[in-house]
Amino acid sequence: MIETNGLSKQFESFLAVDKVSLTVQPGEVLALLGPNGAGKTTTVRMLTSILKPTAGWARIAGYDVVKEPAGVRASVGVLTEHHGLYVRMRSEEYLDFFGEVYGLTLQARRTRSVQLLERFGMSEAIGKRLGEYSKGMRQKLALIRTMLHDPPVLLLDEPTSAMDPQSAKLVRDAISDLRSEKRAIILCTHNLPEAEQLADRIAIIRRGRIVTQGSPVALKRELLGPALLELRVVGLLNGAVQDLSDLVEVVGAGADWLRYRTADPVVTNPLVLERLAARRIPVVTLAEVPRSLEDVYLQVVEEDDKMKG
Numbered sequence: 337m338i339e340t341n342g343l344s345k346q347f348e349s350f351l352a353v354d355k356v357s358l359t360v361q362p363g364e365v366l367a368l369l370g371p372n373g374a375g376k377t378t379t380v381r382m383l384t385s386i387l388k389p390t391a392g393w394a395r396i397a398g399y400d401v402v403k404e405p406a407g408v409r410a411s412v413g414v415l416t417e418h419h420g421l422y423v424r425m426r427s428e429e430y431l432d433f434f435g436e437v438y439g440l441t442l443q444a445r446r447t448r449s450v451q452l453l454e455r456f457g458m459s460e461a462i463g464k465r466l467g468e469y470s471k472g473m474r475q476k477l478a479l480i481r482t483m484l485h486d487p488p489v490l491l492l493d494e495p496t497s498a499m500d501p502q503s504a505k506l507v508r509d510a511i512s513d514l515r516s517e518k519r520a521i522i523l524c525t526h527n528l529p530e531a532e533q534l535a536d537r538i539a540i541i542r543r544g545r546i547v548t549q550g551s552p553v554a555l556k557r558e559l560l561g562p563a564l565l566e567l568r569v570v571g572l573l574n575g576a577v578q579d580l581s582d583l584v585e586v587v588g589a590g591a592d593w594l595r596y597r598t599a600d601p602v603v604t605n606p607l608v609l610e611r612l613a614a615r616r617i618p619v620v621t622l623a624e625v626p627r628s629l630e631d632v633y634l635q636v637v638e639e640d641d642k643m644k645g
Contacts, residue, residue, distance in 0.1 A: 337362050337489055337520030338383065342392030344544075345378050352378040354544040355392065360537075362488070362518040365511065367525060367535035369633060375544040376524045377417075380491050383522075384414055397488050410438075412489045413482035421474055423467035427453065430466060430477070431484060438485035445484070452480040457506060471498035479507065483514075490514065493524045508534060532629040540636050547640050556627050559635045562599040564625040567608065568592060570618040576611070583607055595625065 338360035345353040353375045360366045368376050381387040383394055385405035393400065399407035422430060428449060435445025453459055456476045461469065469477065475498055482490065495511065496504040511534055515521060525531050531538065532552050539549035548555065557563070562585075569592050577589045583604055584596035598604040605622060612619055 337364075337397055338366075338395075338522065340379075340383070340392065340394040343379065343382060343389055343394050344391040345375075345382060345387060346390040352544050353382070353389075356541070356544075356546055357392075358539060358546070358549070360520040360522060362520055363515055364537065365515050365521045365523055365535045367523045367531035367538050368541060369525070369528070369531060369538060370541035374541045376541060377493070378544075379541070380414070380416075380493065380522070380524065383408075383491060384412055385409060410485070411487055412491060413485070413487040415479055415482045415490075415492045415495055417493050419474060419478040421466050421478065424465060426463055426465055427458065427461055427477055428463075431481060434481050435484055440485060448484055448486070449480075452483060455510065456480060457503070472500055472503045475499055476503060476507065479510075488519055490519055490521045491524075492521065494526070495523070496525075496527065496530060504530075528629045528633060538629065538632075540633060542637070542640050548636050552629055552632070555629075555632045559632050559639075560627050562597045563601050564595060564597055564627065565601060565605065565622065566625050567594045567596075567612075567622045568620045569594075569612065570620055573617065574615075576615055576617055579611055579615070580608055583611075 338358065340356055340358045343353060343356040344351070356379055358366065368379070370376055378387065382389050382401060383396060385401045385408045388402055393402070395401065396408045397411035399411060401408050431449040432445055435449065440448065453462060456479070458473065458476055458480070461473055466474065466477065479495055492511070496507050499507065508530065511521065511523070523531065523534060535552065537549060537551055538555060539546050541547070550558065564587070572591050573589065573594060577586060577594060580586065580596070584598045586594065586596045588595040601624070609619060609622070
C-alpha cells in the first residue's frame with residue numbers, strides 16, 4: 337500500500353532524505369521515529385506528491401507520487417503538525433467544505449461527518465465555532481478531516497499531541513481499529529510508548545537515513561540482547577544460583593530473586609523451574625523484565641553517533 341525505494345530529496349547542498357526504502361502493507365502501522373530535522377516531514381511531503389523526489393521513487397496505493405499525483409492525493413489522508421483550521425467556521429461547515437473538496441456527495445459527506453464526530457466523542461461540539469475548541473478538540477477535528485474521504489493510506493504526524501489522556505486513548509483505539517480495516521498507516525511521533533503500543537514495525541530515521549527498522553520485539557532482541565528474565569521465590573535461593581549457571585547467564589541475584597538472560601526462554605524457563613522444584617524452592621513469579629522502545633531508540637542513536645564520530 338505504501339512503497340518507497342531509494343527515495344531522496346536534495347535542497348541545494350543539503351541532503352534532507354537519503355535513499356529511504358520502506359514498505360507498509362494493508363493492515364499495518366509503521367512508526368517513523370527520529371529527532372526534529374531528521375527527514376520525517378520531507379518524506380511525508382514526498383509521499384503526498386507535495387515535493388518531487390530528487391532520486392528514487394514511491395507509490396501510494398499503486399499510484400506513482402510523481403506521475404499520478406491526483407490518484408495519490410485521493411488515496412491518502414494526512415494529519416500534519418499545523419492543522420490549518422478555519423477558526424470562524426463550525427465543525428459541520430468545515431467538514432462539509434473538505435468533503436466537497438474530496439468529491440463526496442452532499443449526503444455522503446454529511447453522513448460521514450456525523451459518524452466520525454460521534455466516533456471521536458465530538459457530537460457536543462457541533463454548532464460551535466472552531467475558535468472555541470480546546471487544543472485537543474482541534475486535534476481530533478483535524479484527524480476527522482483526514483479520515484473524511486475514507487482513504488486507504490493514513491500519514492499521521494503526532495496524532496495525540498495536546499490531548500488529555502482520555503482523548504488520546506480514544507484516538508489510539510481509533511488507529512487500532514483503522515489498522516484492522518486494512519489501511520496502511522505511517523505514524524510519526526515522539527511518544528515512544530505510543531509508538532510501541534500501536535506499531536507493527538518501527539523505522540528510525542536520522543540525518544535523512546533509515547538507520548534501522550523492524551518489529552519492536554525484533555529490534556529489542558537485536559539491539560538489547562537476549563530476553564532478561566526475573567524470578568522470585570519463597571524463602572531463600574541458597575546455592576540454586578550456581579545450579580542454574582549452566583542453563584542461563586545470571587546477571588544479578590539476591591536472597592530471594594534472580595535475573596538472567598536466555599536466548600530461548602521457551603526452552604530454558606521450564607528447565608529452570610524444574611531444577612528449583614527439585615530443590616523444593618517454590619517460585620512466586622517468573623516474568624520478562626520490560627525493555628522499552630526508548631531503550632532501543634537511545635541505543636540506535638548512540639551507535640549512529642559513534643559511526644559518525
